Amino acid sequence: MKFALFLGCNIPARLKQYETSSRAVLEKLDVEIQDIKEFNCCGYPFRNTDYKSSILSSARNMALAEKEGLSIVILCMCGFGMFKEAEHRLKENSTLKDEINIVLKKEDLEYNGQTEIKHVLSVLYHDIGIDAIKEKVVKRYKELKIATHYGCHALRPSDVVMFDDPVNPDLFDKLVEVTGAESIYWQSRLDCCGAPLFGVNDELSMDLTKKKIINASESGADYMCDSCTYCHLQFDTVQQMINSGHDGNHDLPAILYTQLLGLSLGIDREILGLGYNHIDLSRIEEFF
Amino acid sequence: MFYSISLYGALIIFIIGLIYKIFSWFSLKISVDSKSGSARFLMAFKGIISTIFSGRILTLLKVFSLDIIVQRKLMQEDFVRWLAHVLIYWAFMLLLLMHAFDSFITSAIFPNYSPTINPFMFLRDLFGFLVIAGVCLAIYRRFIRRAPRPKTNIMDQYAIILLAIIMGSGVLLEGAKIGSYAIYEDMVEEYAALDDAEEIRPLTVFWVKNFGVVSPDIKGPFENELLEEGKELHEMNCAGCHSRPQWAFIGNSVAASVKGIALGLNKAGIHTLLWYIHFLACFIGLAYLPFSKFFHIFTSPLSILANSVMNREDSEIVNIETRQALELDACTHCGQCTSRCSAGIVFEEINNINILPSEKIQSLKKVASKKDIGKEEFLLILDGTYLCTNCHRCTDVCPAGINLEDLWFSMRENMFQRGYPEFSTLSPLSYYRGLMQDTMPEEGYKKPLVLARNAVTAGYNLIKDQAKGITITKPEREFQDLLLSSQASTFRECFGCQTCTNVCPVVANYENPKEILGLLPHQIMYSLGLGIKELALGSNMLWDCVTCYQCQEQCPQGVKITEVLFELKNLAVQHATKNI
Numbered sequence: 001m002k003f004a005l006f007l008g009c010n011i012p013a014r015l016k017q018y019e020t021s022s023r024a025v026l027e028k029l030d031v032e033i034q035d036i037k038e039f040n041c042c043g044y045p046f047r048n049t050d051y052k053s054s055i056l057s058s059a060r061n062m063a064l065a066e067k068e069g070l071s072i073v074i075l076c077m078c079g080f081g082m083f084k085e086a087e088h089r090l091k092e093n094s095t096l097k098d099e100i101n102i103v104l105k106k107e108d109l110e111y112n113g114q115t116e117i118k119h120v121l122s123v124l125y126h127d128i129g130i131d132a133i134k135e136k137v138v139k140r141y142k143e144l145k146i147a148t149h150y151g152c153h154a155l156r157p158s159d160v161v162m163f164d165d166p167v168n169p170d171l172f173d174k175l176v177e178v179t180g181a182e183s184i185y186w187q188s189r190l191d192c193c194g195a196p197l198f199g200v201n202d203e204l205s206m207d208l209t210k211k212k213i214i215n216a217s218e219s220g221a222d223y224m225c226d227s228c229t230y231c232h233l234q235f236d237t238v239q240q241m242i243n244s245g246h247d248g249n250h251d252l253p254a255i256l257y258t259q260l261l262g263l264s265l266g267i268d269r270e271i272l273g274l275g276y277n278h279i280d281l282s283r284i285e286e287f288f
Numbered sequence: 289m290f291y292s293i294s295l296y297g298a299l300i301i302f303i304i305g306l307i308y309k310i311f312s313w314f315s316l317k318i319s320v321d322s323k324s325g326s327a328r329f330l331m332a333f334k335g336i337i338s339t340i341f342s343g344r345i346l347t348l349l350k351v352f353s354l355d356i357i358v359q360r361k362l363m364q365e366d367f368v369r370w371l372a373h374v375l376i377y378w379a380f381m382l383l384l385l386m387h388a389f390d391s392f393i394t395s396a397i398f399p400n401y402s403p404t405i406n407p408f409m410f411l412r413d414l415f416g417f418l419v420i421a422g423v424c425l426a427i428y429r430r431f432i433r434r435a436p437r438p439k440t441n442i443m444d445q446y447a448i449i450l451l452a453i454i455m456g457s458g459v460l461l462e463g464a465k466i467g468s469y470a471i472y473e474d475m476v477e478e479y480a481a482l483d484d485a486e487e488i489r490p491l492t493v494f495w496v497k498n499f500g501v502v503s504p505d506i507k508g509p510f511e512n513e514l515l516e517e518g519k520e521l522h523e524m525n526c527a528g529c530h531s532r533p534q535w536a537f538i539g540n541s542v543a544a545s546v547k548g549i550a551l552g553l554n555k556a557g558i559h560t561l562l563w564y565i566h567f568l569a570c571f572i573g574l575a576y577l578p579f580s581k582f583f584h585i586f587t588s589p590l591s592i593l594a595n596s597v598m599n600r601e602d603s604e605i606v607n608i609e610t611r612q613a614l615e616l617d618a619c620t621h622c623g624q625c626t627s628r629c630s631a632g633i634v635f636e637e638i639n640n641i642n643i644l645p646s647e648k649i650q651s652l653k654k655v656a657s658k659k660d661i662g663k664e665e666f667l668l669i670l671d672g673t674y675l676c677t678n679c680h681r682c683t684d685v686c687p688a689g690i691n692l693e694d695l696w697f698s699m700r701e702n703m704f705q706r707g708y709p710e711f712s713t714l715s716p717l718s719y720y721r722g723l724m725q726d727t728m729p730e731e732g733y734k735k736p737l738v739l740a741r742n743a744v745t746a747g748y749n750l751i752k753d754q755a756k757g758i759t760i761t762k763p764e765r766e767f768q769d770l771l772l773s774s775q776a777s778t779f780r781e782c783f784g785c786q787t788c789t790n791v792c793p794v795v796a797n798y799e800n801p802k803e804i805l806g807l808l809p810h811q812i813m814y815s816l817g818l819g820i821k822e823l824a825l826g827s828n829m830l831w832d833c834v835t836c837y838q839c840q841e842q843c844p845q846g847v848k849i850t851e852v853l854f855e856l857k858n859l860a861v862q863h864a865t866k867n868i
Contacts, residue, residue: 009679041630048715156837192836199722
C-alpha cells in the first residue's frame, strides 16, 4: 500500500508533530509513503475570494500525484474537503476541467481524475482496517474518556466527501476505541471548531471553540481528540490563547489521533512530538 | 594614468554606494512603530558585540563555513544550481584574490610571483575556465531549462552580461597577447640582456616555434641549430619568469585559433583595446556593485549570519527591523522561493506578479524606500503580499537565509497603514495573522479587518437602512446568472422552510442574530430568488459563515447553501475591488 502524503501549508510550518506522528503510525502499519516536493497549497484559503484559484491549486496537486500513479493521503480535513470539492467540480464541469488543464499543461501536467483522495482516518479505517490495527496495539488505555471531534469538512457536504454517515458517523469513534479509550457521546461532537473564522472574526471563532470545549468537558472527557490541522491548531494553540486571556480556564487538552494511536502502538513519545503541543499532554500516559 | 583614475573613480563610487546602502538599513521603515536611525544603529552595534562575545560565536562560525562557504542549503535544494553558483563564486573569488589583486596579495605571499609563470599562469586559466563553466550552467538553467514561474529581470541579465564581458575580454586578451609580436618585442627589450637584432633572432625562432608568437618575417620550417641556440637564450633570459603558454590553456587555444590573423590584430593594437575593455568592465562592476545584484556577496552572508542568531522571541524588535531592511538588499533574485511557493500556482489565475515571492521582495523594496507608488500598483503589491499561506517554504529554501515569511508579515502590517482594504483578510489566509495577534497592538490588529469588512459591504445600504423598505421589482436575471456553477443555481429550489437558519451555529451564537449578521441564511436565499443584489451581497452573514456545511447538509430541497455563499463572497470581492 503506497500513498503520496499531502501535508499542506500549516503542518510543516507549525504542526510538525502531526507529520512525525503520522509518518510513524503509517510506517508501523506498513503503509508506504512517497513525498512529492512540488505539492502546493490545497486551495482552501482562496475559496472565499477566488474560487477558480482554489480549484486550480487542488487540481495541480492531484495531477502531480496522478503523474506518479499514486493516491493521496491528507492529514487535514479542510484540505481533504477542498480536494474532494475540486474533484467534484471538475467531474461535473468539463469546460472548467479543460481550462485548468491548459494551465497545467505548461508544466507537463494533466488532471484526469485518476487519483483517489483519502483522509488519513479513511486509510486507517478502510485500507488498513480496525482488526489489523488491533493486532499492532501494544498498550491499551484504561478508563480514558475521549471527546472525538470529527471536523466539518470531512463529513459535509456528504454527497461530495463521502467520508462517513454525516448524521451519525462512527468511523472515528471506532478508531479511538481500538486504543482501549472510550469515545464518549457529546452533543456538539459534529459542530464546527471555529477555525475558518480565526483571524477574521476572532470573537465568533473563539465562541464556537469555547462552546465545544465546555461541552466536551462537561460530558466527562479527559481529552479532546482531533485529526485535522486547523481543528488541532484551534483546540491547542487557540485554546491556549483563550485560556491566557481573561476568559476563565476551560483547559481540555487536545491530542491528535495519530499521537493517541501512536502511543498505543508503542511509538516513542519524542517521535510523536507530544512536547510540541501547547497544552500539556504528558499525563495521558498515566492511562495505560 | 587612465587606469589609476578610473580605478580610484570606481572605488569612490563603490564606497559612496556602500555607505548609502548601509545607511538605508538603519533608516528604511519596515515595522509599524519604527525607531530612529541612530537608535537602530546603537542597538545593532550592541547586539553584534554581545553576540560575538558569547557562545553564539560558535554558531556563527559553523554557519559561516557550512552555509556561506559550502552553501549546503542550495546543495540540498538543487544540485545543478549549487554547482553553477559555487563554480562562479569560488573560482571568481580565487581569480579576484590571485589575479586581480596580484600586486597586493599574490606578490606579497610569493616573492617570485609573475603572472606568466606556473602555477599562476595555469591556475588563472583554470579558475577562468571554472567561472565560464558556471556561467554557462547558469544561463542554461535560467534561459533554457526554465522552471514554470520564476522570472528573469533586467538586473539578472545585467549581471550575467557583465560577468560575460569580464571573462570574455580576459580570455581574448590573453589569447591576443600570446600571439602578439609587439608584446614579445616589449618583453625582450625589458627582460632579455640582448641588444643586437642578430642575437635576438634565434630566441624569436624559438618563441615562434614553441610559444605561439606570430612574427612578421620569421616563419618555419626552422633549422635545429637555430632552435637549440634559441632554447639556450630562452633559458638564460626568459624561462625564470615565463612558462610555456600551453599552460594557459584557454588563452592558448584562442591564440591558436586566431593565428592566421594575429599579425593584423597586432597591428590594430587589439590587445590594448581588449585590455581597456577588461579593466573598465571590472571597474564598472566595482562601481555599480552596491546597486547591483552582485551586492549580495556582502549582504547574503550578513543575512545568513544574522538569521542564524536572531528570532522574534529573543531578539530586540528594533534589530529585527534593521535585519529586514538588510534582507531587502540580500535577495539575489535566484527564484528558488518562487519555484517552491505554495501559492505560486495562483499566479496562473490571478495575474499579479507580486504573488511570487522573488518578485514580491523587489516590490516591497520600493514600498519600504517610499518610492512614489501609484494606488493601483500599491494595491497589487498589498494583494500579492497577502496572498500567502505562511507555509514557511520560501524561508526554508532561501539560499541567502532571508526570513521571507517574517518579512512579508512585517511589510503587510506596514502597508495596512495606508488604509486600503485587503479582501483576502476575510479568508483563512488570516489564520496566521490571528495566531500572531499578541505581537501587535489590538487596534492595529483589528483595523484592516474592519476596513475590509466595511469596504466589501459598502455599496449595499438596503440592509443597514431598514426604514427604506424593499421595492419588489422584476428579478435581476443578469445578477442571478452570475452565480456560475450548477450548484449555486440551486437557490431556485428554496421553499423557505428556514432549516438552514435553524441549524446554523453562527446564527445560534447570537441572541439577536439579525442585528449582527444582517441577513440570515434563508433570507439570503430569498433575496437571490427575488434577484435583489443589494441584499444578497451586502450581508455580514457571508463573511461570518464558518463554512461548516450544516445548512447545505440539512436542506430538504438540496439547495447548496454554503456553495451559494462562497460564490456570493467571490462576487462581492470582485465588485468591491473595482470600487476601491
